[in-house]
Amino acid sequence: MAQFEPVQTRKSLLTGDEAVAHAVRQSSVDLVAAYPITPQTIIVERIADFAASGAFTGQFVPVESEHSAMSACIGGALAGARAFTATASQGLALMHEMLYAASGLRLPISMAIANRALNSPLNIHNDHTDVMGSIDSGWIQLFVENAEEAYDRVIQSFRIAEAVNLPVAINLDGFTLTHSTEPVEMLSDEVVRGFVGRPPKRDSLMDEAPKSFGLMSLPDSYQFFKDDQSRATTGSSVTISQVEGEYAKLSGREHGPLKIFRPGSKVMMVMLGSYAGTARTTARRMKNDGEQVGVISLGWLRPFPEKQFLDALEGVETLMIMDRSVSYGAPAGPLASDVMSLLYRYGIKRKVIAVTYGLGGRGFLEEDAMRLFRYAGKSGSSFESFFFYGGE
Amino acid sequence: MEENSKLSQFQPVKSIFEINREERMAPGHRACAGCGPMIAVRQILQSLDVKPVVISATGCVEVTTSTYPDSAWLVPWAHVAFENSAAVASGVEAAMHALKVRGELKEERPVIALAGDGGTFDIGLQALSGALERGHRMLYVCYDNEAYMNTGIQRSSATPFGAWTTTSPVGKEWPGKAEIKKDIMGIVVAHGTPYAATASISHWKDLMTKVRKAVSQNGPTFLHVYAPCNRGWRFEPKDTVEVAKRAVETRFFPLYEVENGRYRITVPVAKPRPLEDFLSLQGRFSHLLKPENLEVLKELKSIVEERWSKINAAASVQVQT
Numbered sequence: 186m187a188q189f190e191p192v193q194t195r196k197s198l199l200t201g202d203e204a205v206a207h208a209v210r211q212s213s214v215d216l217v218a219a220y221p222i223t224p225q226t227i228i229v230e231r232i233a234d235f236a237a238s239g240a241f242t243g244q245f246v247p248v249e250s251e252h253s254a255m256s257a258c259i260g261g262a263l264a265g266a267r268a269f270t271a272t273a274s275q276g277l278a279l280m281h282e283m284l285y286a287a288s289g290l291r292l293p294i295s296m297a298i299a300n301r302a303l304n305s306p307l308n309i310h311n312d313h314t315d316v317m318g319s320i321d322s323g324w325i326q327l328f329v330e331n332a333e334e335a336y337d338r339v340i341q342s343f344r345i346a347e348a349v350n351l352p353v354a355i356n357l358d359g360f361t362l363t364h365s366t367e368p369v370e371m372l373s374d375e376v377v378r379g380f381v382g383r384p385p386k387r388d389s390l391m392d393e394a395p396k397s398f399g400l401m402s403l404p405d406s407y408q409f410f411k412d413d414q415s416r417a418t419t420g421s422s423v424t425i426s427q428v429e430g431e432y433a434k435l436s437g438r439e440h441g442p443l444k445i446f447r448p449g450s451k452v453m454m455v456m457l458g459s460y461a462g463t464a465r466t467t468a469r470r471m472k473n474d475g476e477q478v479g480v481i482s483l484g485w486l487r488p489f490p491e492k493q494f495l496d497a498l499e500g501v502e503t504l505m506i507m508d509r510s511v512s513y514g515a516p517a518g519p520l521a522s523d524v525m526s527l528l529y530r531y532g533i534k535r536k537v538i539a540v541t542y543g544l545g546g547r548g549f550l551e552e553d554a555m556r557l558f559r560y561a562g563k564s565g566s567s568f569e570s571f572f573f574y575g576g577e
Numbered sequence: 578m579e580e581n582s583k584l585s586q587f588q589p590v591k592s593i594f595e596i597n598r599e600e601r602m603a604p605g606h607r608a609c610a611g612c613g614p615m616i617a618v619r620q621i622l623q624s625l626d627v628k629p630v631v632i633s634a635t636g637c638v639e640v641t642t643s644t645y646p647d648s649a650w651l652v653p654w655a656h657v658a659f660e661n662s663a664a665v666a667s668g669v670e671a672a673m674h675a676l677k678v679r680g681e682l683k684e685e686r687p688v689i690a691l692a693g694d695g696g697t698f699d700i701g702l703q704a705l706s707g708a709l710e711r712g713h714r715m716l717y718v719c720y721d722n723e724a725y726m727n728t729g730i731q732r733s734s735a736t737p738f739g740a741w742t743t744t745s746p747v748g749k750e751w752p753g754k755a756e757i758k759k760d761i762m763g764i765v766v767a768h769g770t771p772y773a774a775t776a777s778i779s780h781w782k783d784l785m786t787k788v789r790k791a792v793s794q795n796g797p798t799f800l801h802v803y804a805p806c807n808r809g810w811r812f813e814p815k816d817t818v819e820v821a822k823r824a825v826e827t828r829f830f831p832l833y834e835v836e837n838g839r840y841r842i843t844v845p846v847a848k849p850r851p852l853e854d855f856l857s858l859q860g861r862f863s864h865l866l867k868p869e870n871l872e873v874l875k876e877l878k879s880i881v882e883e884r885w886s887k888i889n890a891a892a893s894v895q896v897q898t
């Protein structure tokens with residue numbers, strides 16, 4: 186990094202949820218409307234604590250459902266406020282309709298998703314089924330690997346959202362991150378406040394001249410709106426990188442579209458979220474035994490970091506793509522499908538092994554990663570997919 | 578919650594000269610001729626001097642006034658979805674407080690959530706209940722045309738007993754709608770809401786006074802507005818106001834208010850007209866006037882009588898009959 190000016194920081198032991206709550210407290214948020222659901226609850230409870238003690242200076246609206254949580258955030262954003270919510274699983278599913286409303290209205294709203302499985306059967310543990318169900322709802326989707334990254338990404342999300350007029354979701358693995366205590370180096374309140382600033386002026390319900398929002402659009406205009414929205418989402422990568430760069434200068438912490446571990450390895454495991462750390466540790470150990478395996482961990486899923494991903498394919502023979510959710514009846518899981526369509530689009534051939542794993546909290550240990558890496562090194566077919574049962 | 582002093586006083590509307598003459602609903606929108614809900618909207622908006630923020634639920638009023646790139650709304654307005662106008666309005670209200678505290682907003686505007694009977698009695702009931710309980714300062718207006726009109730006259734829980742709709746058709750086995758209208762006012766009042774009232778487009782002074790009174794309260798308020806729909810109720814567009822008037826005069830739709838739990842009948846109907854005067858104007862009730870449905874008609878009459886008696890009994894001053 187070019188210039189690292191250390192700023193006032195505070196090392197704390199925080200869970201992922203607490204780290205998110207602190208980021209919200211520091212980011213001059215005007216409105217938090219939220220509804221509790223495991224494993225997101227601590228976020229809401231801490232923000233309520235901060236509101237009770239005066240440390241959070243926005244409005245805390247304890248709504249009666251996630252649908253209303255997102256609705257209230259939409260109302261707040263329409264009035265020009267900075268709005269935040271957090272949810273998971275059933276809650277994200279319940280607010281599904283409003284996710285499209287938020288993005289279609291081009292509103293800058295931030296949301297933490299404490300990723301969790303979906304009913305039925307009921308399961309409160311981690312996987313990515315919740316977010317994958319709304320991956321095409323027009324939100325920028327960021328994924329984090331640890332509590333500190335969750336903190337950083339929440340702070341960044343306000344700047345990103347307000348610059349590109351799109352809502353941003355920060356995905357953190359339920360329990361693995363939300364409930365694990367880790368060292369987090371917080372920036373000072375002043376530094377964060379300075380970094381996020383206040384929302385730039387935009388058209389709002391508070392404007393002197395009356396404005397209408399959310400009109401009905403007929404077939405002559407609808408597709409133009411969606412075209413605009415699609416371009417804005419793809420184009421947001423430039424802004425996200427800028428914000429990441431500015432933040433890195435401030436904090437010394439760089440988070441990009443993806444993290445590549447051992448670039449050019451013959452086998453690359455492609456991952457989302459906290460299990461990437463396990464895969465990296467394993468790859469490091471295997472290197473000592475002379476095996477060439479690496480890890481690509483995606484920080485962004487929407488927009489998909491196409492260029493950076495393609496650059497990471499140099500020298501790679503096999504992509505083992507790890508999905509923690511199922512696309513029932515589809516050719517592959519959602520992450521694998523994304524990667525394969527990218528490969529096809531650029532005429533690139535790689536062996537693909539699409540692995541479904543970690544559903545409903547099923548673990549992923551170093552032994553698991555090692556077994557998979559070894560299998561990938563030996564497998565001969567150009568495509569295969571299977572469910573992998575780890576954590577035992 | 579902070580008081581906005583300008584809003585906390587109200588003047589009853591005594592004559593047409595006391596209303597805001599500034600038109601807030603532009604001409605050229607696509608509502609049917611003689612649309613009751615649109616009359617309600619004009620009356621509501623012109624009872625106030627300040628421009629409120631209106632959050633519309635999906636429904637006839639919304640779709641007919643907001644086809645891109647045109648909007649008929651001359652006040653700040655937003656539509657998000659069908660079932661959540663109370664929740665969106667909650668967010669607007671909370672945001673205004675936050676922005677005011679930060680010194681970024683000079684004055685808060687009144688917030689009006691506007692939804693049909695479907696968006697209120699049925700799919701939006703939870704969001705309404707949440708907003709009432711949390712105590713947001715907003716006026717929630719339900720314009721009641723007694724069915725889902727926008728989607729083609731399907732029954733709602735506000736549709737009266739015996740009425741024909743496309744999902745409560747009249748046949749050998751069905752007398753029209755078999756269930757009675759939900760008591761939405763009772764539900765709202767049970768929340769301890771400081772001010773709730775019924776109103777009808779036919780009694781505009783009463784309606785406009787109630788809007789002013791509601792907006793002056795420092796908390797959530799509710800207005801249940803009777804707004805006939807000529808397409809759905811099957812009557813001549815010229816009769817919209819007459820139908821609304823007869824609903825009041827037959828005691829089919831009593832006009833009253835509940836202020837901090839105290840009931841007051843604002844338009845006393847000492848000598849009600851026969852219910853047939855109301856029913857006979859409308860195609861949706863035509864089957865009730867046939868001899869074979871006499872029992873159904875009798876039941877409807879007793880429902881109407883019971884509803885009136887309950888409200889009259891609760892009122893601090895009873896209407897003597």
Ligand SMILES: Cc1ncc(C[n+]2csc(CCOP(=O)(O)OP(=O)(O)O)c2C)c(N)n1
Nearest residue numbers: 635636637659693694695696724725726727
């Ligand atoms: C979640 C959802 N379900 C169904 C619909 C379809 N829908 C749109 S408007 C409407 C009926 C509205 O009825 P009401 O609230 O009484 O308003 P009106 O059209 O009578 O003015 C329905 C069912 C929708 N928009 N959203």
Ligand code: SF4
Nearest residue numbers: 608609612637806808
């Ligand atoms: S269908 Fe009824 S409520 Fe809808 S615009 Fe026409 S008259 Fe108004």
Ligand SMILES: [Mg+2]
Nearest residue numbers: 693694724726
């Ligand atoms: Mg209706």
